[in-house]
Amino acid sequence: MRSMPYIAAAILLVPIATVAWADPPSALVHMWDTVTPLRAPIDLTQRQGWRAVEGKSPLQGDLVVEDDSFTVVFASNLGRVLVYAKDGPMCRAEVSPTSLQEEAATLTHVMVSKGEENPLVVHTVFSAKGTSEPVPITFTFGEGGVLGIWPKDDTRSITIFAPVELALVPSFVGDDLIYDPEAYPSAPSLSLVSEHVLLGLLKGGNSELVMSWQDDIPSVRLTTALANPSPTGLSFEGGKGFFLAVLEAPGIWHRGKLTSDYLERDVTLSWKPPFPAIWLTQLYEDEVKTTFEFRHEKEEHWRGGVGFYVFPTWFSGGKTMLTLGKKIPPEGEAVIYCLERGDETPRSVLTPVDVVSRTLTGDVLASILDVEGRPAWYPHRPESVIGGATCGVTDALLKIFRAGQEVEKKYLVEGGVEDMYAYLEGMFERNARFYPFAQDMVLYLDAQEKANPELAPWLRELGATAEEIITTCDNARDTIRDISYAHELGAKTVALTGETRSDNLKRMIELKQDWTGMGGALEELARREHTLTRKLYQQAGYGVGTRPEAMPIAEEIRKRTKQCLEKPESYEIWANY
Amino acid sequence: MKIRGVMKLLCCALTIGALAFVVHAAAPKTTKTKTGVEMVLLPGGSFTMGDARGATDEERHRVTVDAFYIDKYEVTQEHYRKLVGSDYSRWKNPKAPTEQVTWAAAVKYCNVRSLADNLTPCYDLKTWKCDFAANGYRLPTEAEWEYAARAGSTTSYSFGDNASALRNFAWMKENSGDRPREVGKKLPNAWGLYDMHGNVAEWCNDLYAVDYYQKSPAKNPRGPASGKQRVVRGGSWNSRAGDCRSAYRAAENPAYADVCIGYYDVYGFRCVRNAASSK
Numbered sequence: 001m002r003s004m005p006y007i008a009a010a011i012l013l014v015p016i017a018t019v020a021w022a023d024p025p026s027a028l029v030h031m032w033d034t035v036t037p038l039r040a041p042i043d044l045t046q047r048q049g050w051r052a053v054e055g056k057s058p059l060q061g062d063l064v065v066e067d068d069s070f071t072v073v074f075a076s077n078l079g080r081v082l083v084y085a086k087d088g089p090m091c092r093a094e095v096s097p098t099s100l101q102e103e104a105a106t107l108t109h110v111m112v113s114k115g116e117e118n119p120l121v122v123h124t125v126f127s128a129k130g131t132s133e134p135v136p137i138t139f140t141f142g143e144g145g146v147l148g149i150w151p152k153d154d155t156r157s158i159t160i161f162a163p164v165e166l167a168l169v170p171s172f173v174g175d176d177l178i179y180d181p182e183a184y185p186s187a188p189s190l191s192l193v194s195e196h197v198l199l200g201l202l203k204g205g206n207s208e209l210v211m212s213w214q215d216d217i218p219s220v221r222l223t224t225a226l227a228n229p230s231p232t233g234l235s236f237e238g239g240k241g242f243f244l245a246v247l248e249a250p251g252i253w254h255r256g257k258l259t260s261d262y263l264e265r266d267v268t269l270s271w272k273p274p275f276p277a278i279w280l281t282q283l284y285e286d287e288v289k290t291t292f293e294f295r296h297e298k299e300e301h302w303r304g305g306v307g308f309y310v311f312p313t314w315f316s317g318g319k320t321m322l323t324l325g326k327k328i329p330p331e332g333e334a335v336i337y338c339l340e341r342g343d344e345t346p347r348s349v350l351t352p353v354d355v356v357s358r359t360l361t362g363d364v365l366a367s368i369l370d371v372e373g374r375p376a377w378y379p380h381r382p383e384s385v386i387g388g389a390t391c392g393v394t395d396a397l398l399k400i401f402r403a404g405q406e407v408e409k410k411y412l413v414e415g416g417v418e419d420m421y422a423y424l425e426g427m428f429e430r431n432a433r434f435y436p437f438a439q440d441m442v443l444y445l446d447a448q449e450k451a452n453p454e455l456a457p458w459l460r461e462l463g464a465t466a467e468e469i470i471t472t473c474d475n476a477r478d479t480i481r482d483i484s485y486a487h488e489l490g491a492k493t494v495a496l497t498g499e500t501r502s503d504n505l506k507r508m509i510e511l512k513q514d515w516t517g518m519g520g521a522l523e524e525l526a527r528r529e530h531t532l533t534r535k536l537y538q539q540a541g542y543g544v545g546t547r548p549e550a551m552p553i554a555e556e557i558r559k560r561t562k563q564c565l566e567k568p569e570s571y572e573i574w575a576n577y
Numbered sequence: 578m579k580i581r582g583v584m585k586l587l588c589c590a591l592t593i594g595a596l597a598f599v600v601h602a603a604a605p606k607t608t609k610t611k612t613g614v615e616m617v618l619l620p621g622g623s624f625t626m627g628d629a630r631g632a633t634d635e636e637r638h639r640v641t642v643d644a645f646y647i648d649k650y651e652v653t654q655e656h657y658r659k660l661v662g663s664d665y666s667r668w669k670n671p672k673a674p675t676e677q678v679t680w681a682a683a684v685k686y687c688n689v690r691s692l693a694d695n696l697t698p699c700y701d702l703k704t705w706k707c708d709f710a711a712n713g714y715r716l717p718t719e720a721e722w723e724y725a726a727r728a729g730s731t732t733s734y735s736f737g738d739n740a741s742a743l744r745n746f747a748w749m750k751e752n753s754g755d756r757p758r759e760v761g762k763k764l765p766n767a768w769g770l771y772d773m774h775g776n777v778a779e780w781c782n783d784l785y786a787v788d789y790y791q792k793s794p795a796k797n798p799r800g801p802a803s804g805k806q807r808v809v810r811g812g813s814w815n816s817r818a819g820d821c822r823s824a825y826r827a828a829e830n831p832a833y834a835d836v837c838i839g840y841y842d843v844y845g846f847r848c849v850r851n852a853a854s855s856k
């Protein structure tokens with residue numbers, strides 16, 4: 001199921017629909033011949049006259065394929081392939097060639113065979129009476145409710161018509177992009193960044209489409225119904241194949257406005273998660289949309305630059321709670337969704353990450369899931385004596401000084417100082433990634449502005465964010481100091497272990513302030529740089545919505561920012577810290 | 578173009594001159610304490626607290642406060658160190674406000690300063706209760722703070738509603754260079770108080786409740802009886818203009834201020850003292 005499977009034998013498309021079937025399909029895949037072609041509106045509960053497809057025989061009506069996740073109808077008269085969720089009466093997606101959208105197309109050829117890796121392959125040809133050429137598209141059915149859609153050559157584009165309310169591009173290093181057509185009311189279509197995975201959150205909140213693709217798709221667009229007479233659809237241009245899954249559950253996603261009366265209260269949402277999983281939303285923190293995972297209880301949380309606050313998203317006894325205040329304000333809206341399973345997610349539930357894992361492979365899969373870049377990193381030395389950041393180490397050292405044991409436990413003091421050197425060196429190393437990144441970004445954006453003056457307003461917005469990273473670094477120099485200052489502090493700290501003196505404790509208390517001031521400043525700087533880099537990552541992604549010509553620039557910026565965001569220091573990240 | 582530039586300069590000069598005149602004309606009496614702190618005596622009065630255009634916790638209501646003295650400037654590192662013996666501000670500068678200070682440390686300073694001036698301390702450091710009848714120094718109530726910040730104004734800021742003019746009165750995110758600055762370097766409000774907008778956000782005595790204004794007494798409100806956070810007012814060097822408004826309310830855990838966790842370098846304070854005390 002991980003690549004386009006072709007059967008060894010050449011497929012002969014004949015002008016009548018046929019089923020060429022040698023072996024019985026998988027027990028999980030069932031095929032039906034509707035005997036007479038279906039007409040709109042299609043009602044899948046009305047199956048009188050249908051017959052199970054067995055052996056090799058011509059189709060009399062339309063082909064219907066069911067597996068354990070969805071039902072797919074090859075509606076010949078409608079010229080579309082209709083995808084229904086298994087238990088839902090509603091068609092969730094209609095697949096058709098983009099080139100035949102304006103014409104009365106029909107499915108003129110349908111042929112079934114068994115693939116090397118798939119239990120079932122359906123070869124189709126879409127035709128129209130006009131001048132457009134017939135379009136062959138192959139559909140593959142594999143394990144776990146994922147439909148493969150493969151146009152025959154690179155010039156073909158495919159549109160999935162569906163009531164998409166929001167389009168979501170996941171990211172596991174930065175924040176997900178959530179495109180809302182209402183934010184672009186005059187745009188007939190939006191360009192979306194093409195990063196191998198896309199979710200279409202469907203109206204009603206009970207369904208979503210997950211699309212994934214191994215090969216680069218040069219253009220993905222969301223056609224909106226707001227400024228366009230045609231229905232909402234997602235277009236995949238450039239003739240590459242992709243996979244489609246329909247995920248359904250009551251409230252599988254949710255959106256709600258955050259109103260001012262949410263301020264400083266524990267607010268119970270009407271929405272409840274349909275199954276246990278990792279549920280996410282985005283809220284403004286430090287004026288940047290930031291991802292928050294719903295926690296399993298109310299907790300206090302700390303973030304550099306923001307301070308302490310009640311973690312804003314949590315579950316309590318089956319209720320979904322938001323606690324918003326001045327630090328995480330009730331602004332905008334909360335879109336709640338799930339990307340991946342948690343420890344208690346039932347095996348029967350399919351999440352977007354499950355779809356991605358089943359359909360993508362190799363470097364593309366690793367890049368999407370950010371296997372390497374996602375884990376938080378914490379600077380420490382393996383042979384640490386006390387361990388931890390400057391706060392934890394100096395707390396431990398103060399206990400020694402309070403007990404008057406600084407001479408007796410000199411080895412602990414010296415070890416603790418070494419631990420802090422390692423921590424601070426690690427933090428300097430971490431912070432050193434952002435400054436050159438931002439400098440290079442400013443140069444890159446300047447060059448792009450010269451080459452693309454029509455994009456100047458957008459590029460300047462991005463440039464302002466990159467400049468802010470640089471300014472933030474520059475302004476922090478007085479507080480982060482440098483590693484030689486840490487060595488000065490270390491020498492002063494160790495010097496106190498020479499003899500027990502009455503003012504050692506007082507001097508250690510003062511040194512703790514210096515140590516922790518330095519460590520805290522480094523953590524705060526890293527968090528702020530990380531936040532601004534995430535902002536840049538978002539600005540690049542959202543900016544292409546109405547600027548398709550900016551896509552190559554946006555892709556380059558997102559590539560660079562993603563590299564910079566990888567392996568965050570633990571204080572930078574949001575949900576799992 | 579040149580004429581237009583000259584006219585602009587003239588207008589600016591006239592505006593600043595007018596402001597200076599207003600400040601001078603309306604500035605209440607200033608005194609100096611024994612420990613050398615300048616305080617301004619504010620007459621008691623009534624004002625409309627809150628902002629109809631603000632957040633839901635800023636519901637407008639009439640409040641009356643008694644006369645009180647208030648520090649002309651935020652408590653400086655120099656003065657804090659002089660009285661307490663140490664100062665743990667992140668941004669070392671004797672003339673800059675003390676910061677990274679907890680609410681608890683602020684009230685301890687109030688008591689130390691009261692004793693230094695032979696006054697009766699207001700705070701019981703075991704219960705953290707404030708004796709408002711005592712004649713010593715204390716943190717302002719939230720109502721006193723806003724009364725002082727407004728200086729008779731009814732606008733978003735003490736000088737009007739135009740946020741773009743705030744840079745003349747406040748150190749905030751836009752102009753601070755990411756750090757607090759020496760006190761008294763911007764324009765004062767009409768009552769001669771400096772840095773009421775920006776620089777460091779100032780601890781108030783009150784506990785915070787989002788709905789307190791809906792039930793607070795009209796005369797000398799002193800905050801809800803219970804709560805986890807204390808009110809901080811005025812915004813800081815790290816704040817957006819909107820968060821420096823006279824009516825903007827923020828709150829913080831009163832016990833956190835450790836430099837190792839950063840951020841608390843946005844909090845400082847100034848003191849008040851009753852104008853007519855019974856003790």
